[in-house]
Amino acid sequence: MAKDPAFLFYPGDYISGVMHLDFECKGAYVDLLMLQFNKDRMTIHMIKQVLGHKFEHIWSLISDKFREKDGFYWNERLRIEKEKRITFCESRRNNRNSSNSQGNHMSSHMENENNSNNKYSKYNSSKAKKLQNEERGIRFSENKLEVIFADGTSQKLGQGQLLRMKEGGYEPHYVKRGIIE
DSSP states (O other), X not given: OOOOOOOOOOHHHHHHHHTTSOHHHHHHHHHHHHHHHHHSSBOHHHHHHHHGGGHHHHHHHHGGGSEXXXXXXXXXXXXXXHHHHHHHHHHHHHHHHSTTOTTOTXXXXXXOGGGOXXXXXXXXXXXXXXXXXXXXXXXXXXXXXXXXXXXXXEEEOOXXXXXXXXXXXXXXXXXXXXXXX
16 A cells, blocks of 8 residues: 555644744755655654754754654654544445445435435526526616516626626526625
């Protein structure tokens, strides 16, 4: 089986954890996370290789983000996220390969627009919108210069609305009462 090429990354947590660091330290920290992702654990020699001649300066600022045991270093959050991802992928694979799968293992979790209870589902989207507009009583006038609302009142279309209608896809329900664009 191929190695999983991804892990979840939480930008908010990252930013709050490195806000006090300069760009150089932030970049070094991310490089070490990538090294850990690929190797699982790092030795001090590997860390020195990544940090180069700035090792003393940078490591003193970011070493608190890593745990150490028996000469190996790792970021605990990355280790946990990687394990969660492995477990999740295994569960998806097991679901897909289970004997009661029948090829569509996610059908109970997902909507199927073909089986929709929407009474417009047999129409394409533009025809469905037109039927919905008519049902609401909202329609364009015959000359297409105004919209007629369900209560019988009408409103002239502005230049922007007319232009969008000529370009296609502009529907009567887009018009807001009292707003002429």
